[in-house]
Amino acid sequence: MKISYYPGCTLKNNAKNFEDSALCSLKQLDVEVEELHRWNCCGTVFSLATDDLIHHVAPIRNLIRVKESNTDRVMTLCAMCYNTLKRANERVKTDEESLDKINQFMYREDVKYQGDVKVLHLLELLRDEIEFENVAKKVVKPLKDLKVANYYGCMLVRPKEIGFDDVENPTILENLTSVLGATPIDFPYKTECCGAYQTVDNTEIVADRAYHILTSAQDQGAEVVSVSCPLCAFNLDHRQKETLQKYPEFKNIPILYFTQFMAIALGCPEDALRFDLHFVDPKPILKEKGLI
Amino acid sequence: MRINLSRRKIRDPFVAKVQELSGQNLLACYQCGKCSAGCPAVSQMDILPNQIIRYAQLGFKDELLKSKSIWICASCMTCNARCPKGINIAEVIEALRQILLRKREDHLKIEKLSDAERSDVPPIAMVSSMRKFTS
Numbered sequence: 001m002k003i004s005y006y007p008g009c010t011l012k013n014n015a016k017n018f019e020d021s022a023l024c025s026l027k028q029l030d031v032e033v034e035e036l037h038r039w040n041c042c043g044t045v046f047s048l049a050t051d052d053l054i055h056h057v058a059p060i061r062n063l064i065r066v067k068e069s070n071t072d073r074v075m076t077l078c079a080m081c082y083n084t085l086k087r088a089n090e091r092v093k094t095d096e097e098s099l100d101k102i103n104q105f106m107y108r109e110d111v112k113y114q115g116d117v118k119v120l121h122l123l124e125l126l127r128d129e130i131e132f133e134n135v136a137k138k139v140v141k142p143l144k145d146l147k148v149a150n151y152y153g154c155m156l157v158r159p160k161e162i163g164f165d166d167v168e169n170p171t172i173l174e175n176l177t178s179v180l181g182a183t184p185i186d187f188p189y190k191t192e193c194c195g196a197y198q199t200v201d202n203t204e205i206v207a208d209r210a211y212h213i214l215t216s217a218q219d220q221g222a223e224v225v226s227v228s229c230p231l232c233a234f235n236l237d238h239r240q241k242e243t244l245q246k247y248p249e250f251k252n253i254p255i256l257y258f259t260q261f262m263a264i265a266l267g268c269p270e271d272a273l274r275f276d277l278h279f280v281d282p283k284p285i286l287k288e289k290g291l292i
Numbered sequence: 293m294r295i296n297l298s299r300r301k302i303r304d305p306f307v308a309k310v311q312e313l314s315g316q317n318l319l320a321c322y323q324c325g326k327c328s329a330g331c332p333a334v335s336q337m338d339i340l341p342n343q344i345i346r347y348a349q350l351g352f353k354d355e356l357l358k359s360k361s362i363w364i365c366a367s368c369m370t371c372n373a374r375c376p377k378g379i380n381i382a383e384v385i386e387a388l389r390q391i392l393l394r395k396r397e398d399h400l401k402i403e404k405l406s407d408a409e410r411s412d413v414p415p416i417a418m419v420s421s422m423r424k425f426t427s
Contacts, residue, residue, distance in 0.1 A: 008416075009415040009416060009419065010414045010415050010416040013414070013415065014414035014415070014416075015414065015416075041419060043419070043423060044416055044419045044420040044423060045367070045420050045423050045424060048314075048367065048380075048382060048383045048386035049313045049314070049383075049386055049387060049390045050312065050313060050314065050315040050383075051312075051313065052390075055423070078416070080416060080420065154368040154369055154370070158368070158369035158370070158372070158373050159369055159372060159373065160373060167373050168373070191370075192332050192368075192370075193332045193333070193366055193368035193370070195366060196366040196367075196368070196417075196420065197366065197417050197418075197420040197421035197424060197425075198364075198366055198421075199413060199417050199421075200400065200405070200409070200413055200417050200418060200421040201400055201401075201405065201409075201421070205333070205336060205364070208335075209332065230414060230416050231414070231416045231417055231420070234413065234414050234416075234417060238412075
């Protein structure tokens, strides 16, 4: 299988651990990944104002790049990129006038966009095309005895129209976790917002959210948390510093991307995991379980 | 708190503007409160999401545009997913932010952030914050 890949800005620096572990895992699964040429920022958030067409230009331009690569499918890893690209695509697919206006901005592009690219998240690809049972067959190091809380955040599941799982109780990450041999832990905060971009100038909100989300997971017995969004990862991992300052009884818990768990189970080398980018070191618990 | 209702406020172009920018029919709301019940940000809000809709119906422009709530909402879309009347509350709140941002009244003051604050956060945080909180 071959798939076109849109990384987005953060996957190339702060979330390099997400990208490297995903690419290594996909290689182990015999998927050929081709990074989109000349991709640009997706805008990170989908414009909610009805008349704000200009902010849909950036995501749609990326979909033109997909067409230029002679394909009509693109995979994302970042939940925010996924949401923005997919929602912008849905907007132009269902509203001809918007599509026409946006195409007018693209007068220097060779391809006239027609709403015919399919935006996919890696999790969808794993579930629907590679299929979890085939992932299971490639597991060389089962994540035995590891208790994982799976945190979805907002952008993979909402709004319902673009989500690929149940809006209130998604289970795709739990299912993947089980396939990798770990024990998924259910907890009530798995789709609760982490505070998102409030992290820039209102760290206290994020520290509060991280405290409630993570202590809830810990109360249910979680040893690590699995995430799928670089902003959630930053807020839940790096903001544990502020969380601890505000709540001295708080106990740190490692935050990993679901692709890092997959990379370990599929036998990727440790340099694909990039644990140097984490605030809370995941190595002690993984060593204790004999996984690294 | 004393609240004055008036025909003048209700007919203020502000109400139509909010409906136009959000694409929502404000009068569809019957105040069940489900949006506020599920909102993860209510503890920091001064006007709750269901109250925002009521205030917008009644043309309470000043109260809404001065509220903390419109900058606390992070568009997590939980309210939208749960509204039994299909109102997109997050879009209404976006419309209120847009009314201020389109007058160059930025919420995020980048120049007041220290170098460390700016460089510690990943690009995804900085770009999204600027997209939501600056003009």
